[in-house]
Amino acid sequence: MRRYSVFAVAREGLRYHTGWERAWRSPQPKKKYDVIIVGAGGHGLATAYYLGKNYGITNVAIIEKGWLGGGNTGRNTTIIRSNYLQDPSAAIYDKALKLYENLSQDLNYNVMFSPRGLIMLAQTHHEVRGYQRTVMANQLQGVATEWVTPEQLKKLVPIINIHGPRYPVMGGLYQKRGGTARHDAVAWGYARACSDMGMDVIQQCEVKGVRTEGGKVVGVSTTKGDIDCDKLGMVVAGHTSVLAEMAGFRLPIESVALQALVSEPIKPCMDVVVMANTVHGYMSQSDKGEMVIGGGTDSFNNYTQRGSFHHIEETVRALVETFPMVSRLKMLRQWGGIVDMTGDRSPILSKTPVEGIFVNCGWGTGGFKAIPGSGWAMAELMAKGHSPLTQEFDMFRFREGKFIDESVAAGVAH
Amino acid sequence: MLLLQCPYCGVNAEETELAAGGEAHLKRATVGDSDEAFEGYLFMRENKKGVHLERWRHAYGCGKWFLAARDTATLEVFGTYPAQTTEPPADVTENIRAKYPDWSWKETA
Numbered sequence: 001m002r003r004y005s006v007f008a009v010a011r012e013g014l015r016y017h018t019g020w021e022r023a024w025r026s027p028q029p030k031k032k033y034d035v036i037i038v039g040a041g042g043h044g045l046a047t048a049y050y051l052g053k054n055y056g057i058t059n060v061a062i063i064e065k066g067w068l069g070g071g072n073t074g075r076n077t078t079i080i081r082s083n084y085l086q087d088p089s090a091a092i093y094d095k096a097l098k099l100y101e102n103l104s105q106d107l108n109y110n111v112m113f114s115p116r117g118l119i120m121l122a123q124t125h126h127e128v129r130g131y132q133r134t135v136m137a138n139q140l141q142g143v144a145t146e147w148v149t150p151e152q153l154k155k156l157v158p159i160i161n162i163h164g165p166r167y168p169v170m171g172g173l174y175q176k177r178g179g180t181a182r183h184d185a186v187a188w189g190y191a192r193a194c195s196d197m198g199m200d201v202i203q204q205c206e207v208k209g210v211r212t213e214g215g216k217v218v219g220v221s222t223t224k225g226d227i228d229c230d231k232l233g234m235v236v237a238g239h240t241s242v243l244a245e246m247a248g249f250r251l252p253i254e255s256v257a258l259q260a261l262v263s264e265p266i267k268p269c270m271d272v273v274v275m276a277n278t279v280h281g282y283m284s285q286s287d288k289g290e291m292v293i294g295g296g297t298d299s300f301n302n303y304t305q306r307g308s309f310h311h312i313e314e315t316v317r318a319l320v321e322t323f324p325m326v327s328r329l330k331m332l333r334q335w336g337g338i339v340d341m342t343g344d345r346s347p348i349l350s351k352t353p354v355e356g357i358f359v360n361c362g363w364g365t366g367g368f369k370a371i372p373g374s375g376w377a378m379a380e381l382m383a384k385g386h387s388p389l390t391q392e393f394d395m396f397r398f399r400e401g402k403f404i405d406e407s408v409a410a411g412v413a414h
Numbered sequence: 415m416l417l418l419q420c421p422y423c424g425v426n427a428e429e430t431e432l433a434a435g436g437e438a439h440l441k442r443a444t445v446g447d448s449d450e451a452f453e454g455y456l457f458m459r460e461n462k463k464g465v466h467l468e469r470w471r472h473a474y475g476c477g478k479w480f481l482a483a484r485d486t487a488t489l490e491v492f493g494t495y496p497a498q499t500t501e502p503p504a505d506v507t508e509n510i511r512a513k514y515p516d517w518s519w520k521e522t523a
Binding site for chain 2: 239241242250251252253254255299300301302303304308309310343398399400
């Protein structure tokens with residue numbers, strides 16, 4: 001693989017950009033791999049990458065029924081933060097944030113990580129107490145967050161209306177290290193690095209069945225034929241239940257649609273990410289100038305990758321109150337993704353009842369921010385059989401009542 | 415927008431008029447049941463890409479709970495029926511089998 005650099009740009013500039021090679025190969029599947037990862041989204045590709053980088057396991061295939069990063073990786077609002085309440089969450093999300101900080105250098109691919117800061121607005125007394133508690137918890141966890149007053153907040157976000165009639169802004173939880181990254185680039189960067197290590201990224205290859213013998217996985221049946229493997233990683237977000245059923249076990253997950261929308265591009269007006277959980281909306285400005293807006297999830301199970309129309313109205317209505325200038329914006333695009341929700345709103349990174357099958361799912365509405373940490377931890381789990389980052393995220397925690405309860409801490413927008 | 419007919423008052427209600435209540439026909443785990451049974455009752459929900467039987471409440475209408483059979487892959491509605499039932503009625507089952515001939519309800523399977 002040719003490295004990307006300023007010299008590469010200069011060289012190609014002199015020869016009409018004819019020398020750029022494809023970022024990753026698109027091979028036909030081999031008969032057998034040591035590890036198959038199902039799902040070439042961010043989490044799946046990151047898992048494969050760290051399997052190769054940290055454990056030298058490179059006989060790996062990442063198979064994807066659609067196109068690379070075309071699921072939730074390409075459908076999220078690109079927000080990155082690690083200000084979680086519970087210790088196990090803070091550990092894995094902060095690992096992810098630290099990896100994001102050097103990801104562009106690590107992958108030799110510009111993921112456009114922008115640590116512009118992130119504020120979660122407190123708009124009720126309940127939220128004030130909740131976020132002040134989170135600030136305390138974060139300090140104990142070694143995650144730098146702080147409480148900001150409405151006046152400080154107004155300086156950071158001049159377009160905000162802190163005196164809203166129904167939900168005035170009473171303060172905020174501020175994580176300066178939080179921000180955004182280019183979501184497609186994260187998938188592309190990992191795919192390029194995986195391909196460079198000799199791994200096969202196989203797109204347009206849908207898994208139709210999981211083959212087991214004596215309680216152990218032996219391979220998968222796909223639209224491109226049977227492929228054998230020693231270990232199988234399921235990293236398919238909203239379709240996890242479908243894949244788990246093929247392997248003969250169940251997971252405590254429900255799939256629902258979450259949607260987002262973007263406005264027309266405008267001049268720079270907001271250089272932080274703002275989340276307003278009470279009124280159910282969050283917003284940041286992309287490098288192109290579009291306001292990227294995240295909304296709520298549907299309340300019913302849904303695999304259609306399109307959300308209910310009324311959520312758009314609810315989200316935009318809430319944002320118009322908090323950011324009055326939004327009322328003049330035209331919205332350009334709206335889309336949905338299928339998120340996998342667990343009972344405690346925390347992910348599952350776990351061994352399964354079938355030997356050799358590992359599952360990484362349940363990231364619900366907040367998976368993008370976790371991609372590098374999730375991949376790092378999942379790779380350790382698959383290579384060594386255990387990982388300090390994943391032990392609390394076991395799928396059997398629900399039976400024992402050992403929840404990692406982020407639903408109380410994070411509300412809706414995750 | 416999802417439209418469901420309330421089987422009590424007959425209104426074709428839009429989803430903003432309704433509140434979703436999750437999987438239908440759950441059997442409550444009780445004293446003496448195993449941890450697995452409680453885990454199943456509390457957390458293990460049907461999450462099929464296909465037929466889903468679910469509870470809804472006509473929240474901004476007559477206020478009553480009813481049940482619906484819906485396709486989660488297409489949002490097609492196979493029918494709605496009163497909540498005082500332990501299994502989907504024959505007409506709903508027929509509608510489902512017209513599209514999924516092999517479909518069988520887990521309790522009767």
